[in-house]
Amino acid sequence: MTTPTSEALVARFHEEAGRLGFVAVGVAPADAAPQAAARLQAWLAKGFHGSMIWMERPERAQPARMWPAVKTAILLGFPYTPAHDPFRNEGRPEVGTISVYALGDDYHEVMKPRLKRLARWLLAEAGDGDARVFVDTAPIMEKPLAEAAGIGWQGKHSNLLSRRHGNWLFLGAILTTLELAAAGEAGARGSCGSCTRCIAACPTGAIVAPHVVDARRCISYLTIEHKGPVEEGLRPLLGNRIYGCDDCLAVCPWNRFAHVPADPALAPRAENVAPLLADLLRLDDAGFRARFRRSPVKRIGLKRFLRNCLYAAGNSGQPELLGAVRPHAGDEDAVVADAARWAANRLSARPGPAH
Known part of the structure; x- marks a missing residue:
C-alpha cells in the first residue's frame, strides 16, 4: 500500500474524526503557540492559579518539553451544546445547579477511548510514527494550541470560541511524531470585538x-x-x-x-x-x-x-x-x-x- 501524502492523510483523518463525533479538527506544529508560555508565566506570577500548583509545571510551556520527539499537535473539539438552559434554576433556591457539562457522563471517559482509536488509525495509515492522546490530563495548553491549529480563538472569558460551535466544545489533543500538514476549520476564526x-x-x-x-x-x-x-x-x-x-x-x-x-x-x-x-x-x-x-x-x-x-x-x-x-x-x-x-x-x- 502506498503511504498517503500528509495532506491526504489529514483530510481522511478529518473524516474519521467526524465518524467518532468530533466536530472540529485542527493540525499545527507542536511549537505553534510560543507566546502562550509568556502569558502563562505572567498569570502565574499574579497567583491567579490559586492552589492549582500543577499549572506551574515547566512542561506546560511547550509540548516538546514533555515529549522531545513530538512534531505535530492535533486538536479536536467535541460538542457539549446544552440540552437544558444553563440558567434553568435561577429563582429556584431550593435546588442545586450543576454545570451543564457535568449533567451526564464524564467527558474524559467518553473522549479518551475515541482519541486512542483515532491515534491508532492515524499511525496505521501513516505506517510509522508514535502518538499520545490527552484530555485535560497532561501539562499541555490545549486552548492556545487549538487557536494556533485554527479551531477558533480564545474569548475574553479565556475559553475557546468557534464561529460554528460557540464555546460549547471540549478539547482533546493527539501529539504525534509524524509531520503533518497544518489544517484548520474553515470559518472557525472570529473575534469578540467590543463585546464584554x-x-x-x-x-x-x-x-x-x-x-x-x-x-x-x-x-x-x-x-x-x-x-x-x-x-x-x-x-x-x-x-x-x-x-x-x-x-x-x-x-x-x-x-x-x-x-x-x-x-x-x-x-x-x-x-x-x-x-x-x-x-x-x-x-x-x-x-x-x-x-x-x-x-x-x-x-x-x-x-x-x-x-x-x-x-x-x-x-x-x-x-x-x-x-x-x-x-x-x-x-x-x-x-x-x-x-x-x-x-x-x-x-x-x-x-x-x-x-
Missing part, C-alpha cells in the same frame, strides 16, 4: 481583564478545585451553584451558531438537572457514589460536594432546609462543619435568597 457580556456576567468578578481569569474568584474553581473553606465574602455569590458555573459561557453571542447537539454519550441525567438540596444533603458516601457514578461530579468527593450544597442552602433563604443542614455541623470534616454552621446561621436569620 462574559465579563459582566461573572457573579464573582473573576474575569479581571479581557482574557484574564483570577481562578481564586471563579466559581468553577471554588466548587471543584478548591479544597478548603471558601472565603465568607464569596459564599453568598455562589448562589445555588454546587458544581461549576456556566454564566460566562452561556451569555456569549456566538452560541447562537452552536447548532450541533451534544454527543449522545453526554446526555444529561434527569435527576441532576434540578436536584433538591434537601435530598443532596442527606447523601452518605455510598449514596453519593451511586448517584454520581461515571459523572464528573464524583471527582470532588462527598465532603467537598456537601460543602458546596451547604453554601447553597445558606444562600437559599429557606429555613425549612435547617433540618438537612444542622446534622452536618458536627461533621468530622472541619470544612463541612464550618459550612453547616454558616448556613444554619444564615437560615436562622431568615435572609432572602442570594443573587
Whole structure:
C-alpha cells in the first residue's frame, strides 16, 4: 500500500474524526503557540492559579518539553451544546445547579477511548510514527494550541470560541511524531470585538481583564478545585451553584451558531438537572457514589460536594432546609462543619435568597 501524502492523510483523518463525533479538527506544529508560555508565566506570577500548583509545571510551556520527539499537535473539539438552559434554576433556591457539562457522563471517559482509536488509525495509515492522546490530563495548553491549529480563538472569558460551535466544545489533543500538514476549520476564526457580556456576567468578578481569569474568584474553581473553606465574602455569590458555573459561557453571542447537539454519550441525567438540596444533603458516601457514578461530579468527593450544597442552602433563604443542614455541623470534616454552621446561621436569620 502506498503511504498517503500528509495532506491526504489529514483530510481522511478529518473524516474519521467526524465518524467518532468530533466536530472540529485542527493540525499545527507542536511549537505553534510560543507566546502562550509568556502569558502563562505572567498569570502565574499574579497567583491567579490559586492552589492549582500543577499549572506551574515547566512542561506546560511547550509540548516538546514533555515529549522531545513530538512534531505535530492535533486538536479536536467535541460538542457539549446544552440540552437544558444553563440558567434553568435561577429563582429556584431550593435546588442545586450543576454545570451543564457535568449533567451526564464524564467527558474524559467518553473522549479518551475515541482519541486512542483515532491515534491508532492515524499511525496505521501513516505506517510509522508514535502518538499520545490527552484530555485535560497532561501539562499541555490545549486552548492556545487549538487557536494556533485554527479551531477558533480564545474569548475574553479565556475559553475557546468557534464561529460554528460557540464555546460549547471540549478539547482533546493527539501529539504525534509524524509531520503533518497544518489544517484548520474553515470559518472557525472570529473575534469578540467590543463585546464584554462574559465579563459582566461573572457573579464573582473573576474575569479581571479581557482574557484574564483570577481562578481564586471563579466559581468553577471554588466548587471543584478548591479544597478548603471558601472565603465568607464569596459564599453568598455562589448562589445555588454546587458544581461549576456556566454564566460566562452561556451569555456569549456566538452560541447562537452552536447548532450541533451534544454527543449522545453526554446526555444529561434527569435527576441532576434540578436536584433538591434537601435530598443532596442527606447523601452518605455510598449514596453519593451511586448517584454520581461515571459523572464528573464524583471527582470532588462527598465532603467537598456537601460543602458546596451547604453554601447553597445558606444562600437559599429557606429555613425549612435547617433540618438537612444542622446534622452536618458536627461533621468530622472541619470544612463541612464550618459550612453547616454558616448556613444554619444564615437560615436562622431568615435572609432572602442570594443573587
